[in-house]
Amino acid sequence: MAIRGAASSIGRQTSTTSLLSISGYLRTRYHEFKYSIRAIQGAAADPVTPKKEDEEQLSKEWKIKMLYDGECSLCMREVNMIRERNKSYGTIKFADISSVQYSPEENQGLDYETVMGRIHAILSDGAVVKNVEAFRKLYEAVGLGWVYAITKYKPVATIADVVYGVWAKYRLQITGHLLG
Numbered sequence: 001m002a003i004r005g006a007a008s009s010i011g012r013q014t015s016t017t018s019l020l021s022i023s024g025y026l027r028t029r030y031h032e033f034k035y036s037i038r039a040i041q042g043a044a045a046d047p048v049t050p051k052k053e054d055e056e057q058l059s060k061e062w063k064i065k066m067l068y069d070g071e072c073s074l075c076m077r078e079v080n081m082i083r084e085r086n087k088s089y090g091t092i093k094f095a096d097i098s099s100v101q102y103s104p105e106e107n108q109g110l111d112y113e114t115v116m117g118r119i120h121a122i123l124s125d126g127a128v129v130k131n132v133e134a135f136r137k138l139y140e141a142v143g144l145g146w147v148y149a150i151t152k153y154k155p156v157a158t159i160a161d162v163v164y165g166v167w168a169k170y171r172l173q174i175t176g177h178l179l180g
Helices: 002-007 016-029 052-061 073-089 112-117 131-141 145-152 154-175
Strands: 064-068 092-096 120-123 128-130
Touching: 064 073, 064 131, 073 092, 073 131, 073 154, 120 131, 128 131, 131 145, 131 154, 145 154
Parallel strands: 064 092
Antiparallel strands: 064 120, 120 128
16 A cells, blocks of 8 residues: 555556556565555545645644645645644644635735745734744644754844744745745
8 A cells, every 4th residue: 555655646647557567676676575566547646635624623722823835845844744743733723825715814914925935823812923933833832842942042043033034035946936
């Protein structure tokens, strides 16, 4: 099952021959390969996206809302990692600012251009946090607070915000994301 999933591209069909060649490769590479791979014509892996109702259920008791750019592939790696951890906590609500459903009115008046400039998050009490503080709060919400804990100290926070500011300024060019 895992090999079939790894062999197929998300959202595209994989030919039977590519699955069979993986099986042959594994048998050649690992002489005592005990499991056969069964090709299913027309099978494709489903994209790894949470069901909307699952995410809504988790986000009913949210403590922080993450505003993210769903069109930034590098950003989505981190969002997906946080989303996966959030399945155990249910403390984060997610809002994709690139979605046509995104509404500044529902997000403390934060418009697309503002949020595209730097990461923003909204606490359940309505307070807006941004930059490294937003990352720290998000990571704390899913049990990874230790990752950004050092940024609680003002000198470290200042340096981290400067470094993040440079990244935020050039992230669109680095990731190849074009503003529409």
